[in-house]
Amino acid sequence: MANLTSDNLCMTFTNPQTGAAVEALKDVNFTLKKGEILSVLGPSGCGKTTLLNIIAGFINPTSGKIALGDNEITGPGVERGMVFQQGALFEWLPVSKNVDFGLRMKKTPKKEAAAQVEKWLDTVGLQGFGDTPTYQLSGGMQQRVALARCLVNDPDVILMDEPLGALDALTREKMQSLVLDLWKETGKTIMIITHSVEEALLLGERLFVMAPRPGRLHKEYRLPFAEMGLTQSLRDVKKDPYFSEVREEILTMIWNMEEEIMGRV
């Protein structure tokens, strides 16, 4: 396990037809220490998904460097697990085969894999669902499978791209608790991209607010709520006056950014 370091990261997309360049990311610098949980907020088009894709290794930055420990990231790897908004489960496989997908790719012995699957299904609260086809699961359960599938590979960093965006409010709150519990239990470095300010506050020990055009880190917060959430109920955490204060501040900040974009367009 190691720190995730971003050094002057820039990403420019060029439209092949018009030649117009869009600076999706410009000079992004940060260090995410091992075991930290980070949430990233920002208006649409601020480059948060681009940043996540670069860290995951799906795309390569135009300039700058991003490294996990001493290893520069040049492509996807098992040490960086990924959870997608819609789960991206393999619907032709039952739950257990989805979860042990990474292990099967590594040709882990069957017995060991089965034990791992059982352990992680237990952790995410899906005991006994191993043989269920994934298309029969609810959205929340599908995300639990996606989490287990990611965790079974024992990654250093877990990257989540709006993982709870498609869930209803109640399920979402349960899943938020689950993420916090997993964070505490496993001690993984977690990076969550979200649209919801509340979720960002609840889950982010650190919180980046990004600004668009060019995409950049606008402001960083260090917040106590994730730690609080481990011991208190999330609803109590939300009642904290500081929580409301920060929430209002960030909402205003993003609101202004959106206004600025609208004005410019």
Place this chain on the structure above:
Amino acid sequence: MSDFFHWLSVNRATIAAFLIILLLITFVFSIVIGRRLSAIRDKDEVFGDPERTKGGWYWAVCGVSALLLIWFYFSWGSARAYFPKSANELCQVAKLHDAVSPINAALPSGSRYFKSTTLVARNSEQLRALRAGFPVAAFSAAEGTEVESLFDELHGLIGIYSDPDKQDPESNSKLASLVDEINGLSGRLRDGHSGYEPAPEAASQSAWGLTHIEIPLLPETARGALFDKVANDAQGVAKNFLKARNAPPAAVDAIADIRARIDVLAAGAAPEGADEAALKDRNNFIKSLDRIFKRLDDGTIFPAAALDGVDDAMAGLQQATQSAKGFGLRFVESGFMPGGSIIKSRTQCTEQGSGRWLPKPTDVVAKFGLLANPDLEAGGGFKGTPLFWWKWLPIADVVGFFTPDWIADVIPGEFGRHGPDGNFEPNLKDRVLAFAQGDVPMGHVPMFAGHIWDSLFRVLVALALGILLGVPLGIFMGVSRFFKSFFDPLIELYRPVPPLAWAPLILTIFGIQDDGKIFLLFMVAFAIMVISARTGASGTQLSKIRASHSLGASTGQILRNVILPNAMPEILTGIRIAIGVCWGTLVAAEMLAGTTGVGFVENVARTVSDYELIWVTILIMGLLGLMFDLFMRWVIDKSIPWRGKG
């Protein structure tokens, strides 16, 4: 067992009668049930709700029974079931029609114009045309004048024939006696059939439609016997009518005169200086003139008024025929034999119209039973091949088919030669060649055989090859720029060509047996499989690919574990389409060439106009196609249950 089938076959009309009643009851009941259930369901579902199309087996029953009833009706199956003797009676009526047809052909009541009218019109027209095309250069001036007057005399001859006042008395009295004879026939028909007896030999005839003699020829009823006798005598009347000649004295003189003048013309020489072409024209002209004259000198033209009596008598005979048929037979003919009636050709009576080209359901079943009998000796199968059976297949044949002969060539050494003592000792190379050619006996395995199996085998082998080669290529085309762009032109160019357009070429190159057809079908299946696999592969969600990358899968693992299963719905749909298209192409290809297969059977049936066989093959093809589709639907439902739920 065979006794039972024989019993079924002989009693097919009775069985049909029961079936039709059963079908009618089913038809009515399904409608009643359907209406009752719809009344309940329509309250729960608004119009347009897809639920409204679910279930509804009673309408399926209704549809099938309606279809079968229509089939029974239009194939005259219901006529045969309930009126088995009617065809025999109508056959006797047809005999009468056949006997008097020469008379009818010469009268307006049978063919719109008097035959005389047609002759007058045609001969006059030809005389006019010949006169207009008179080759002046080929005749001397004197001959020219002679020809002009000849034409006038010929026209005059037609006039003499057509003039009632000049008609010869003898022919007049002959026509009058003909009228009496015809009226006599009508009278006998009107007197009814009491006193007539069916022919004693008639009892031994087989029933309607049981043998290849479709309708028994000898009268089996008293009414039939009446028609039979009258028809017999009518033949004599018709003969007399054909013999009648109009020979007015004035015409006889004119004929002799014209004859002499044409002969003089023919004997004369062409004028001096006439070239070869003119000589030819002269000969042709005289020949044509002579031909028209010969059509006029036989006295077949009568004055129109002279034939009125015969025409009226024939109309009377027609009425008498209708009344002698009686209401029952008329009812059966018009109500149960739609689209035609029974006609008599030279030696037998046949059904005409839909009864001819639409075989009765029971006959189709009987024909199928005959074909399905695997015992070739007992007349089963078709052209020496059963419909669907099994046989012992020599393993050596299979080995020989798959082992290329050249493996013997690459073995070092020489092929053996016969020794000076006249013996041939095969060496290793010879033995390998014998093996590759399938000459080494290796025992037998049971294998399907027959026309249906041959067709199935071709489709299945071609489909398997198409899947094995097409799916991997399609998957690669779905994920690789090189594969897509490199192979796209090839596939997109040959795919739109209708498969049958390839058939002449492919069958010439690969032969008309299995190889050619399998290759043709392979081409069809291959294109479909490539395109469906490509669509499936390129439709993989990016997030799934990214997730598997993050889970540590290699390129090959992603292809096998993510892209292939993800493309499965499209691939299976592709297989379903490919089976259908292959099946259609195969049958057509078998019709083009070959010695086995369902299409071959139908092609032979076509050449001999065996409608029953044609329908049997059509039904086999339809049922097998349906079976394929149901099977694929079942496979799709079982193997990709997540479809539409992802």
